[in-house]
Amino acid sequence: MSWEAVIGIETHVELRTDSKMFCGCPVDFGSEPNTNVCPVCLGLPGALPVPNEKAIEWTMRFGLALDCEITRESLFHRKNYFYADLPKNYQISQFDLPLCVGGHLDVITDAGERRIGITRVHLEEDTGKSTHLGEGGRIGSSGGALIDFNRSGIPLMEVVSEPDIRAPEEARAYAHELRSIVLALGVSDARLEEGSMRFDANISLRPEGSDGLGVKVEVKNMNSLRSLQRALAHEMERQAAVLDAGGTITLETRHWDEEAERTDAGRSKEESSDYRYFSEPDLVPLSVGGEEVESLRAGLPELPAETRARFAATGVEAVAARVLVATGLGPLQDDAVAAGAPPAEAAKWLTGEVTAHLNREGIQAGDVVLGGPDLAELIAMVASGDLSATAAKQVLDGVLAGEGSPRPVAETRDLIQIRDEGALAAAVAAVVEEHPDEMARIAAGDVKLVGFLVGRVMQATGGKADPRRVSELIQEQAAG
Amino acid sequence: MSDLADLTIGEAGRALRAGETSAAELLTAVRRRATMTEAQLHAYLTIDSSGAEAAAVAADEALARGDDFGPLHGIPIALKDNMVTRGVETTASSQILAGWHPPYDATVVTRLRAAGAVIVGKTNLDEFAMGSSTENSAYGATRNPWNPDTVPGGSSGGSAAAVAVGSALGALGSDTGGSIRQPASLCGVVGMKPTYGLVSRYGLIAFASSLDQIGPITRSVDDALAVLEAITGHDPEDATSYRGDLPSFRSHLDRGVNGLRIGVVTELAGQGTEPAVAAAFREMLDRLEAEGAEIKELSLPSTEYALSAYYLIAPAECSANLARFDGVRFGLRTEIGETVEDMMAATRRAGFGPEVTRRILLGTYALSAGYYDAFYGQAQKVRTLVIEDFASAYEQADVLVTPTSPTTAFEVGERTDDPLAMYLSDICTIPSNLSGDPGISIPIGLDDAGLPIGFQVLAPALGEPVMFQAARAVETLAGFQARPALASSEGAA
Numbered sequence: 023m024s025w026e027a028v029i030g031i032e033t034h035v036e037l038r039t040d041s042k043m044f045c046g047c048p049v050d051f052g053s054e055p056n057t058n059v060c061p062v063c064l065g066l067p068g069a070l071p072v073p074n075e076k077a078i079e080w081t082m083r084f085g086l087a088l089d090c091e092i093t094r095e096s097l098f099h100r101k102n103y104f105y106a107d108l109p110k111n112y113q114i115s116q117f118d119l120p121l122c123v124g125g126h127l128d129v130i131t132d133a134g135e136r137r138i139g140i141t142r143v144h145l146e147e148d149t150g151k152s153t154h155l156g157e158g159g160r161i162g163s164s165g166g167a168l169i170d171f172n173r174s175g176i177p178l179m180e181v182v183s184e185p186d187i188r189a190p191e192e193a194r195a196y197a198h199e200l201r202s203i204v205l206a207l208g209v210s211d212a213r214l215e216e217g218s219m220r221f222d223a224n225i226s227l228r229p230e231g232s233d234g235l236g237v238k239v240e241v242k243n244m245n246s247l248r249s250l251q252r253a254l255a256h257e258m259e260r261q262a263a264v265l266d267a268g269g270t271i272t273l274e275t276r277h278w279d280e281e282a283e284r285t286d287a288g289r290s291k292e293e294s295s296d297y298r299y300f301s302e303p304d305l306v307p308l309s310v311g312g313e314e315v316e317s318l319r320a321g322l323p324e325l326p327a328e329t330r331a332r333f334a335a336t337g338v339e340a341v342a343a344r345v346l347v348a349t350g351l352g353p354l355q356d357d358a359v360a361a362g363a364p365p366a367e368a369a370k371w372l373t374g375e376v377t378a379h380l381n382r383e384g385i386q387a388g389d390v391v392l393g394g395p396d397l398a399e400l401i402a403m404v405a406s407g408d409l410s411a412t413a414a415k416q417v418l419d420g421v422l423a424g425e426g427s428p429r430p431v432a433e434t435r436d437l438i439q440i441r442d443e444g445a446l447a448a449a450v451a452a453v454v455e456e457h458p459d460e461m462a463r464i465a466a467g468d469v470k471l472v473g474f475l476v477g478r479v480m481q482a483t484g485g486k487a488d489p490r491r492v493s494e495l496i497q498e499q500a501a502g
Numbered sequence: 503m504s505d506l507a508d509l510t511i512g513e514a515g516r517a518l519r520a521g522e523t524s525a526a527e528l529l530t531a532v533r534r535r536a537t538m539t540e541a542q543l544h545a546y547l548t549i550d551s552s553g554a555e556a557a558a559v560a561a562d563e564a565l566a567r568g569d570d571f572g573p574l575h576g577i578p579i580a581l582k583d584n585m586v587t588r589g590v591e592t593t594a595s596s597q598i599l600a601g602w603h604p605p606y607d608a609t610v611v612t613r614l615r616a617a618g619a620v621i622v623g624k625t626n627l628d629e630f631a632m633g634s635s636t637e638n639s640a641y642g643a644t645r646n647p648w649n650p651d652t653v654p655g656g657s658s659g660g661s662a663a664a665v666a667v668g669s670a671l672g673a674l675g676s677d678t679g680g681s682i683r684q685p686a687s688l689c690g691v692v693g694m695k696p697t698y699g700l701v702s703r704y705g706l707i708a709f710a711s712s713l714d715q716i717g718p719i720t721r722s723v724d725d726a727l728a729v730l731e732a733i734t735g736h737d738p739e740d741a742t743s744y745r746g747d748l749p750s751f752r753s754h755l756d757r758g759v760n761g762l763r764i765g766v767v768t769e770l771a772g773q774g775t776e777p778a779v780a781a782a783f784r785e786m787l788d789r790l791e792a793e794g795a796e797i798k799e800l801s802l803p804s805t806e807y808a809l810s811a812y813y814l815i816a817p818a819e820c821s822a823n824l825a826r827f828d829g830v831r832f833g834l835r836t837e838i839g840e841t842v843e844d845m846m847a848a849t850r851r852a853g854f855g856p857e858v859t860r861r862i863l864l865g866t867y868a869l870s871a872g873y874y875d876a877f878y879g880q881a882q883k884v885r886t887l888v889i890e891d892f893a894s895a896y897e898q899a900d901v902l903v904t905p906t907s908p909t910t911a912f913e914v915g916e917r918t919d920d921p922l923a924m925y926l927s928d929i930c931t932i933p934s935n936l937s938g939d940p941g942i943s944i945p946i947g948l949d950d951a952g953l954p955i956g957f958q959v960l961a962p963a964l965g966e967p968v969m970f971q972a973a974r975a976v977e978t979l980a981g982f983q984a985r986p987a988l989a990s991s992e993g994a995a
Contacts, residue, residue: 061606065826067599068586068608068705072741100822102869106842111825167842169830298869300878303712303819305741 025227025262028235029187029254030141033200035179035210036148036218037077042175043147044071044114049177051216055170063175065109070304073098077145077177078121078308080209083318084179085122085143087203087325092315096121098145098302103295107150107169115180117299120144121308127183127203128327129195130344138196139184150174179209185224185235190254194247197221201247202326202347214246221250226271227261236261237271241285243278253278257285336365345373349380350387357394363401371397375415379422391424400428407488413437439488446487450495453478464500472496506531507668508989511577511725514671518565518576525561525576528671529554529620532578536622536669539988542650544642545664547583549623550590554578557620564618571618573728579614580670582661583624584631584707585716587611594707595629595639598853599833608705609740610674610716610733617732622670625660629855630824631681631709633657634927637918638857645914646689647986648953652911655685655927661719662689667989672720672729676706678713679812680906680931683943686719687906687956690945690986692977693719694726695931697963698938699744701730702737708823710816711742713935723944723977727751727970749964754971760794762972765899769805770930775908778949783905786946786957789979800895800902804887808933811884813925814868815936818878820858821865827853860921888936896962901972904930906943906956934960942973946980954984 039049045062061069082092099117125140150171181200187193201219204212212219221244226236241257244250256278261271276285324332326347333343333355346352351372358368380387400418403409409417409432420431432438440446453475454461460471472493479492506514506528517523533549540546561576581587584594586604588611593599607615614621628638636644636659644659646652647667654663658675662685665673675682677695686693694717701716708714718729730751737743764787771783791797829835829849836848854862868877895902907927917924934941940963943956957976961969 061604064831066586066604066606066832067592067594067602067707067826068604068606070704070740072739102822102825104825104828104843104846106828106830106846109826109831110822111828112822296871298822298866298871298874300818300822300869300874303710303742304708 023266024230025258025265026230026232027188027190027254027258028185028226028228028238029190029193030185030224031183031187031193031196032222032224033181033197034220034222035181035204035212037080037177037179038210039074039076039080039177041074043074043077043145043177044175047175050172053172055168055172058172059174063109064171065111071114071302073305073308074177077179079318080207081121081143081145081179082310082315083207083322084181084203084209085125086315086319087207087322088122088125088127088140088143088181090122090125090140090143092122092310093119094310094312095119096308096310098305098308099299100302101146102298105149106167107152107171107174109150109171109174113146113149114302114305115146116144117301127196127199129192129199131189131191131195133189133192136186136188136192138186138192141182141184143179143181146178146180148173148176148178190251190258193223193254194251197247197250198348199326205350206323206326206329217245220245223250223254225254225257225261227258227265236265237273239271239273240275241278242275242288245280249278249280252283253285256283260285333365333369338365338369342369342373345377349373349377351376354387354390354392354394354397358397358401359394361395361398363394363398367401368397371401371418375418376422390422392418392421393427396421396427403428403432407441407491408432408438410439410485410489413439413485436484436486438486440483440486441488446491447495449479449483449487450492450499453482454496454499461500464496469497505535505668507535507671508985509671510722511573511671511720511728512722514577515573515575519570525558525565525620526555528576529558529578529622532622532669532671535667535989536664538990539647539667539669542645542988543647543663543667544644545625545654545660545667545669546580546623547593547595547626547641547660548591550587550621553590554620554622557615561618561620571616572732573617574614574672574732575618577619577671578622579619579729580622580625580661580664580673581611582627582658582673582675584627584676584709585610585674586705586707587621587624590624592624592707593641594631595627595641596827596853596855596858597640597834598827598849600640602833606705609702609737611705613733613735614674619732625658625664625673627660628657629858630707630820631657631676631678631714632820632857632861634680634684634924635912635917636660636685637914638855640855643914646911646953647988648690648911649951650988652913652953653688655688655907655911657681657685658693658719659685659689662686662691662693665689665691665719665721666986672718672725674716674729674733675719676709676714676716677931677935678709678715678816679935680928682717682719683931683941683956683958684907684928687943687945687958688911688954690948690954690982690984691719691721692723692726692942692944692973693717694730694942695934695940696730696734697744697940697966699742700734700748700940700964700966702740702743704737704739708819710819711823712819713812713816715935723942723970723973726942727755730966749967751966751970754967755974757971758793759790759972759975762795762901762968763899764790764795764797764972765800765895765902766797767805767895767902767904768799768801769803770904770933774926774929775905776910776949779905779908779910779955782947782949782955783957786976786979787903790975793975793979798899800899802888802891802895802933804884804891805933807884808888808936809925809929811881811888812928812932812936813864814877814881815885817861817865818868818881819865821862821869824854824858824862857921885936888933892933892937892939892962896965900961900968901965902960903972904958904960906930906958910949910951910953910955930958937963939963940966940969942969944973944976944980945982946976947982948984
């Protein structure tokens, strides 16, 4: 049978506010364990939570970016379960009155653009982090556990999608677009590998064309966009095989094992806790006025979809516009264009050489040592004939390596093209003289040999001649 | 001057400023009283000798150089042991916190220190403030200084007994369902629960967060005012702390009751009330009327359900509040079992007493899927009704009055096997915890057995000025001067 996937995604994003969700401890990564803690985030007797207004504002902004309604009077609830790294043994979260409800996100895949519904965006606190020690560092054996509460109480924004996603590729595109919005709003660094942005997916299958819903499986532990897509593709295959064989799917949580490329069953959902939610009596309802919502909406930055549309309108190709936004190189594109670079040309450099540089070095767009004016200058130097395309790449390498701006780099590296017609003509004449036979064959119509002679001239000039002009000169001479 | 330990805070303050005594002498006096009475009373769990001595010396030095921090300057004050004190053991009378030395001070403690108060020690309570007799303490019961065969009430029984006997001049208690007012009534002292949000709960070990409120236990209405003024005010560490401007609590104090509309809550002044309590209550009403007050009977029909609602809401909140006592980060930890969960379960089983366990189980059940609507959800609706009932009552009356407790102090052990009888001790005090309104208990007399009777004045939220106005009139009319038999530094008879 042909199966269709029904996928919904829960995304957790750690907000990079200055302080934690309910206390003044810094949100700081890489500190010594248990140094960013206080009575509140350690859940000591008598301590009380005080909500972080910045985190609330950021979550509302994020909801507005997804076209959500902002709940005028929302509530925090206690979610009760016992776990060693949850200090109070309840998590302050939101239940039936989350900050934001009912938005959507348009995602683009090769199959086109689709609108994915957003059920809700809410705010909660993160837990501490357990490290289980075993003999020889083995996880899960009897060597005890260490808990670091530095993460305890960091604001965690949860975004729940409707089960509108129909394919693993679309799930990846959704996650990708969500991440782009997080980055555009600057509310988190959204580093998947480090867990500051995490995805859980619910997936079920149904016969293609059916409106019913199958039994769903929750898939966890996917720490990259690629593993999200792979895990879901794998889970689709697994479920299809079970169903095709006449079996039934078990409602359960499965963990993606990246190395083994399979999902493994975790705890069964039927055994999952009753969280005994009730409204958090230590906090008062969050009231938001219409004016505040409108002012937050007005203050939203340009969103990825808008940025892409704006780039496309300046002549940048759709694919390049997507890459510019995805890599975070959009601001550099704007700076380069402002400094006089033709948009399509700037985008070509940024999505080509510069993106390759990011990937090679494993760095973020913000870490690049290249200014918009540098890129504009480089493009202008190519356009004026000062640099060959090959030389321009070398100059860019120099700029990216921190050697300076393009012209000084080109001069230091001696890459400026010979633009003196006399000098160029002399170099051509010398090569022509050495190759009378070839010139004769060119004159007879064997134009392929032009390239050979151009190469000779380039060699003789140390690559600084403009190959186009050299080619013209050789053909003129052969014709002459 | 008879004995410094028998002074009110006001009297002690005047003596201090007149140079007739010192903070050090006041401290010595209350500690001598404690030495004479603790063996029989057990009001204290911890006496912080070095901390108190240092504070008394500092208070005397400050006064000597002209720094006067106000009415509590140099005054020995006791703290209920569910308020955390930096470096001083805080247990909430539970085995599960045995030996815990908090790394921080509760906001009320910080404020008392800033007001120059000398913190004598930590007083006994029913474990985690759950109880009405101070018998549910893992460290042994507190006895009533008027008759050590009877209970002091609870859960702030240690604070009430200490103030009554003179081992502190004033104390802080916490009131979740009457835990300040009921023991104050049973011990013949003044106990006041402020409007919810007026006093910061930061550093108060939570029982039921939406009901808990810290307040003063003292020997006079004036003293209650002095302590209240030192501890109120917005606290950024408590999100439920009141942010608005505070009324002057004294603005109506000396207005008398002429023309004051006093509502008598029919449901809380009748059946179940001991005859002596009812008689003293009625007599006070007559005197108030004679002073020109307008006495009217009012009905609060929802109070019939208030007790049931309270015993769902408070346990539900406590089931979550007490979840943090798991042996992982502080306090008691049993042997590590097979799993962390085993250790948590064993620690909790070993660390919590029977009443606490009962309430955690009740609350967990009330919040469970399938039961939430019938229990917790329904209780919240009753709470709304109680609030509405009070609101309409306060359209007809400026204050409401009831006996604080239907009975005077009962015998030790009398109600320990009957939780429901024990729960009824708080029938008159619980409704105003549900509504978040202020209330105060003032001693008005003794029954035939020589046990104190308390009179409760309730007012709407932030109605402290009118509440104190009525309370002052009641205090004056009662002229209650009796002292408990044990209140002597000469040694037990």
